[in-house]
Amino acid sequence: MLAYIFLAALMSGASGAPAPEYNKLTAEERRVIIEKGTERPWSGKYVNHKADGVYVCKRCDAPLFQSGDKFDSHCGWPSFDDALEGAIKKQPDADGVRTEIVCSNCGAHLGHVFHGEEFTPKNTRHCVNSISLNFVRRQETDETEKMEAAVFAGGCFWGVEYYMEKAKGVHSVVAGFTGGRKESPSYEEVCKGVTGHLEAVKVEYDPGKTTYEELARLFFEIHDPTQVNGQGPDIGEQYRSVIFYKNEEQKKIALKLIQILKEKGYNVSTELRPASVFYEAEEYHQDYYEKKGVKPYCHGYTKRF
Numbered sequence: 001m002l003a004y005i006f007l008a009a010l011m012s013g014a015s016g017a018p019a020p021e022y023n024k025l026t027a028e029e030r031r032v033i034i035e036k037g038t039e040r041p042w043s044g045k046y047v048n049h050k051a052d053g054v055y056v057c058k059r060c061d062a063p064l065f066q067s068g069d070k071f072d073s074h075c076g077w078p079s080f081d082d083a084l085e086g087a088i089k090k091q092p093d094a095d096g097v098r099t100e101i102v103c104s105n106c107g108a109h110l111g112h113v114f115h116g117e118e119f120t121p122k123n124t125r126h127c128v129n130s131i132s133l134n135f136v137r138r139q140e141t142d143e144t145e146k147m148e149a150a151v152f153a154g155g156c157f158w159g160v161e162y163y164m165e166k167a168k169g170v171h172s173v174v175a176g177f178t179g180g181r182k183e184s185p186s187y188e189e190v191c192k193g194v195t196g197h198l199e200a201v202k203v204e205y206d207p208g209k210t211t212y213e214e215l216a217r218l219f220f221e222i223h224d225p226t227q228v229n230g231q232g233p234d235i236g237e238q239y240r241s242v243i244f245y246k247n248e249e250q251k252k253i254a255l256k257l258i259q260i261l262k263e264k265g266y267n268v269s270t271e272l273r274p275a276s277v278f279y280e281a282e283e284y285h286q287d288y289y290e291k292k293g294v295k296p297y298c299h300g301y302t303k304r305f
């Protein structure tokens, strides 16, 4: 009995034994993880994160959720329909309504769990603050090595990204700037049309599930390749139609598609240029229409092939 009490005291740190070492938290991390705050919707880095791996506790590194259970809930926070066994604890929230979820190991506040919303067959949504998590990628090298990339400029990158992200075999789409001279340009600089950069998207795709040709065809069908001075209502050099090819094979395919379109009577203005450095745009430009929950004003699908 004495031994038991001693052990219990030791584990709680009451006897002067050191408390468990947790990761140091920033003020914003503390606000959510310790003080049970909530990050702004769509502000977290894992909302649209799709890589394969495990999400672990920011504070104690315990594995909590796996990417296979993550789904798109359009609520603005990472959502999982399941947690790793025993990883999380559920408890009534202080608001008396919701059910709070915390890390079983260290008690870090993660978010809340909801049932009956019918998002997935499991009918459960663990709504988690990105800031409460870290991500550990599975087989990092294997996964990224097998992906290939394509770079397209077809006017406002919000619209091109919107449609590319929905294409089969696409792993990720990043909105950014390329083709110009200025290093790390800002959106404002590119908008002024003085950097030489174009608004563009970088599409990472799995060549086992789609092809460059399929994506290039889609590109020609989600913007108007005959407009010369910009795209739709967006006029200026930075909105021109350009395919930035990464190798001779991509160039050949792009040329072939332009030839097909010309034979169909389209006066294609799309330029081909070798790919150069691609600068990611600011975070608020990523998944712009998804975040707004609206359809693009600048792009639409038109069958051309």
Ligand SMILES: [Zn+2]
Pocket: 057, 058, 059, 060, 061, 062, 103, 104, 105, 106, 107, 108
């Ligand atoms: Zn923890």
